[in-house]
Amino acid sequence: MFNFLKQSLARKRARRITNEYSYNIETFHLQDEGDIQFANWLNPLVKNKIITQSEINFYKRFIKPGDMAIDIGTNIGDTTVPMALAAGKSGLTLGFDPNPFVYKILEVNATLNPDKVNIQTFPCAITDKEMEFIYSSSEASFANGGIQEVNHGIHGKYSLPDKIKGIRLTDFLLKNYADRLDRLAYIKVDAEGLDSMILKSIKDIIEKYSPVVVAECFTGSSPEERYDLFNTVSLPGYKLYKFDDFLDNAAITPLLHKEDMTKWKTFNLYGIRS
Numbered sequence: 001m002f003n004f005l006k007q008s009l010a011r012k013r014a015r016r017i018t019n020e021y022s023y024n025i026e027t028f029h030l031q032d033e034g035d036i037q038f039a040n041w042l043n044p045l046v047k048n049k050i051i052t053q054s055e056i057n058f059y060k061r062f063i064k065p066g067d068m069a070i071d072i073g074t075n076i077g078d079t080t081v082p083m084a085l086a087a088g089k090s091g092l093t094l095g096f097d098p099n100p101f102v103y104k105i106l107e108v109n110a111t112l113n114p115d116k117v118n119i120q121t122f123p124c125a126i127t128d129k130e131m132e133f134i135y136s137s138s139e140a141s142f143a144n145g146g147i148q149e150v151n152h153g154i155h156g157k158y159s160l161p162d163k164i165k166g167i168r169l170t171d172f173l174l175k176n177y178a179d180r181l182d183r184l185a186y187i188k189v190d191a192e193g194l195d196s197m198i199l200k201s202i203k204d205i206i207e208k209y210s211p212v213v214v215a216e217c218f219t220g221s222s223p224e225e226r227y228d229l230f231n232t233v234s235l236p237g238y239k240l241y242k243f244d245d246f247l248d249n250a251a252i253t254p255l256l257h258k259e260d261m262t263k264w265k266t267f268n269l270y271g272i273r274s
Contacts, residue, residue: 010044014141018158021141023076023105025112030056033085033116039108041076043101045143049078057248059086059186062212062272066090068180070211072126072169072198073190075102077109077119079246083186084117092118092180098125098135098164101142126191127166128201135160146192155192169202184209193218196229207235213271217261226261233271241270 013019023039028051030036040048063069063086071080074095084093095110097103103123110119125133125147136155137145146155147164173181187206189195195215199206206213213233217226233240240255242264255261255269 007044014044014143015139018140018142020101020104023108025108028052032056036081036085036116037112038078038081039076039105039112041102041105043141043143045139045141049076051078051081052247054247054249056082056085058246058250059083061248063087063091063186066183067185068177068183069093069186069188070169070184071095071188073097073192074106074121075099076105079188080106080119081109081113081117082246083188084119085113087118089116089118091183092120092177094177095119095121096124096126097121098123098133098147098166099142099145100160124165124167126169126198126201128168128197129166130168131166132163133166135164144192146194169198170205173205181205181209184211186212186214188214190216193221193225196225196232199232203235210237210273213238215269217264217267217269219266223262227258229269230255230258230261233269235271237273238271239274241272242267243270
């Protein structure tokens with residue numbers, strides 16, 4: 001009972017008081033990858049992440065050693081690291097997140113397992129235009145949140161004192177990673193409802209290199225926004241699916257019509273070129 005009350009008080013404090021939380025590095029013993037280290041954030045509002053062989057095997061369906069993968073909206077890196085393990089040391093995984101609180105933990109995770117991964121991270125948002133944005137959250141400890149040009153409070157009442165940078169991914173990739181793009185295999189987007197905007201801004205990259213595209217159908221999305229996301233990912237040659245989880249035995253449901261997007265509250269949408 002005492003521990004429960006202590007944890008409850010810590011969560012209440014994290015919701016109302018801005019504070020930086022440290023991390024704890026854990027080691028996961030995996031059948032194929034061996035020992036994998038991962039830094040878990042000690043924010044009381046965030047559950048500990050677990051790295052599993054099943055999750056890595058899931059990404060290995062789509063990402064081969066030497067491939068390039070992109071994680072937009074990495075949080076602390078709990079999808080970035082398994083993606084990078086699939087791509088291997090010879091591959092390249094790019095991670096983007098504008099939240100400075102989670103980014104500090106992401107940076108730590110990018111330095112772990114150096115003999116197995118190649119992760120490069122950037123503290124910025126991916127947007128359709130180069131400019132600065134306000135980052136807001138419903139929690140004072142910024143366990144989550146999103147960007148907006150003008151603070152309308154849609155992500156919460158707490159805002160960072162400094163604006164965050166938004167960049168155009170296509171320009172960034174062509175300038176810095178043009179020699180890697182022919183191995184671009186996988187793009188994951190989790191941007192608090194801005195997934196469709198981001199994917200539209202990189203449409204030319206997707207059409208040219210045909211990566212698997214993953215987007216989140218956000219809980220608060222309207223039917224019109226869900227239809228727009230369906231149409232955005234429905235590029236020539238792409239088939240759409242709902243995956244229940246990032247696990248190698250995850251159930252897969254084909255999405256044949258835009259109306260299918262309203263069947264679930266929130267889920268991951270996959271676009272795979274056949």
